[in-house]
Amino acid sequence: MKKITLFIAAAALFIAADVSAQMTMVRDGKVKSRIIVTTDQKPDSVAAVLLQDFVQRISGAVLPVVPADEVGKFLRKGDVLIGNGMTDTLYDVSESQEGEKVLKEDGFRLLTGDGRLRIAGGGDKGSIYGVVTLLEKYLGVSYWGENEYSLTKSKDVVLPEIDEIDNPAFRYRQSQFYGMRNDPVYKLWMRLEEPAEMFAGSYWVHTFDKLMPSSRYGVEHPEYYSYFGGKRHPGKASQWCLSNPEVFEIVCERIDSIFKANPGRNMISVSQNDGNYTNCQCDACKAIDEYEGALSGSVIHFLNKLAARFPDKEFSTLAYLYTMQPPK
Template identity: 30%
Template sequence: MAIKYYVFIFFLSIPLPFFAQNKTVVVKNGVPQFSIIVPVDSAAIERRAAVLLQSTIKKMAGCELNILNGIQSSTQKSIYIIPSSSINELINSEKTVLQTNQLKKHFNVDFESKRKLLIEDAFLISTQADNILIVSGGKKGSIYGVVHLLEKYLGCRMYAPNEELIPQRATITLPLLCELEKPVNTIRIVNGDMTQQNQQYRDWHRLNDHNEEFAKGFYVHTFNRLVPWETYFEKHPEYFALMGNKRIIDQLCLTNPDVYDLTVKTLNEEMTKQPEKKIVVCKSS
């Protein structure tokens, strides 16, 4: 019993500032303690992530965190929403000695080992008392990083496009952490009105719009785009499947070598027109 008694007294004697050092205060009594910074040449996705964070904090605490453009000195503590490729710019930018020393707290072995694992849609979040890094591996990594913070640590939810849960609090804090998350699946599509028509809902649920990922016109049912029956059926009915004793227009004859050659030719042409797209579907009607 004596041992338990003394351990209990020890924890009671720890000063309160000790615990305060283990969290980051983003908003204190309705007053912003941080600004949000995105690089000058950042993609639209980083700016959208910044606006999402800003607007949700405003709903929670009734105050607005400023969004600043550029890796720059700030009179406030800063939340950096940046791609991994901008880390060196952040380190080498013209800052005060104090700011540089504060940022260097992030760049330890744990942070760098996790940063090497970043892939598209992945993110790395590192928090310190004076600044927060939301580092994207590419594509929607910055958006997903912001959503992760809002959901896991601040209790926010989006159940449907018009149904969200935003806790009300005058003071917003985050724990000190260095957290990596990367997707198991690179494409996550759920068809339906909620996902196809509402970008913010997709963001919160880490979903893709097929128009973002697939070549235009080549998502599903693409055989007629590859070998259009309107162009070939009359002169080359053998390009199309034989059902019973009749050639049909909505299915190609996949054993015909000319069909293969036409398909490859069309795909090459379309992929040249849409070099930014990585996925083209070859699928029957």
């Protein structure tokens, strides 16, 4: 009998501890939480509205969205804080003890403590993706397609104890699903972006001729363009002679001007024109490709030089046609 009594007591303690770690947002259809937007950043406001919308769809209750300046320092249990403002020791997620950045761009942290929930972002859409994960993983919402979702309605919305950090494996994610243009929630839910939102000057895929127009350089400098079949091939659909140092400097100058004309955009595509086996086969380019074991070798070699010249920028290219095989 003593063993049974101890077991029941231990179970009761376990249940009590579990309940105390929960956070109630809605109880019996009545609001128990406020959504506090702690910054003036647009993604944090979007995240707040998204959370408010789906909690209402689940429970019928409308959580108030309140800016931080209306709250002051008086927080209460049930508050949901979105953004990186109003931080304290418990919620400071900017750096690890080793001084490394914990949250990357588009990353987020979900953290409950003291009866409140913090949704912190690492920049750009991090707080939005934090809300999406909260809805999907902890509140049972699934989003399937354009304006298609499922959820279980309930008069109670209760969160368990949460401490979760997530950083994206890829900085840019795109789909050719055109329905996302008619449904902004689907786009956010799937963490998708469009080229015009990310790439400086909308320089995205097949950019060789846009960056170094053959109409400007082709006649006087055919040596800037691919050599194959016994001659150079300057033209709108031609590739570059990627081993030519003058080509590299011209492209660097052009890229620098594009970034300066598009402040806040730190990504650009430097990628081949459309066309298969039109790559440069001059002795220097061919030597790079042979050393790397793939026709993509000279392209990656060129991109690495650009990355060294612009260390604070991000570059993308294409694994396409003759560049599909990666270098060794």
